[in-house]
Amino acid sequence: ETGVTQTPRHLVMGMTNKKSLKCEQHLGHNAMYWYKQSAKKPLELMFVYNFKEQTENNSVPSRFSPECPNSSHLFLHLHTLQPEDSALYLCASSQDSGGRYGYTFGSGTRLTVV
């Protein structure tokens, strides 16, 4: 149990589907993050939320839409994805903006776009 729970663990979706990834933490952290991890590529930071407010969007295509209803929950809504979006999507949280204490990661959602 890492303290950060991601669901589902695996997801296969067609390019015309709409799906959502969910992330939940009960660590009392106030910052949450979405990362994309593709084979043979560095970790890519997608979005950052601090106290429910989005503080960073790293030029992510609009087919990825984040939502943070409270400090404990983070969603990533997906629609009309492309095959190159297939990857491991990791959620993380931190006590502050993460610089001093580091992040706690979830186990990830393995997404396959067909």
Added chain:
Amino acid sequence: GNSVTQMEGPVTLSEEAFLTINCTYTATGYPSLFWYVQYPGEGLQLLLKATKADDKGSNKGFEATYRKETTSFHLEKGSVQVSDSAVYFCALGNSGGYQKVTFGTGTKLQVIP
């Protein structure tokens, strides 16, 4: 800006061999330094950290010392096991404001029996 450079992998070792994975960094101020480990099919787990110069982080037999003079944070373990096979990420973070954690590209370790 902040950056982390770690050795290319994969690193292949026999069981009980000594492990070193090199990590150097560039940062302003006095960053915290981290090593994360990612086992197959899992997310990243914090392995150890050091928050100031000369600190030694340690966990599960792994150690790393924060060397400000050489801007390094090399990961070491005296005797690796097959179960240590994973990808290891070096990372740094500056405290304060909206400073984030910057990750290295990861080094894959394979331990063979």
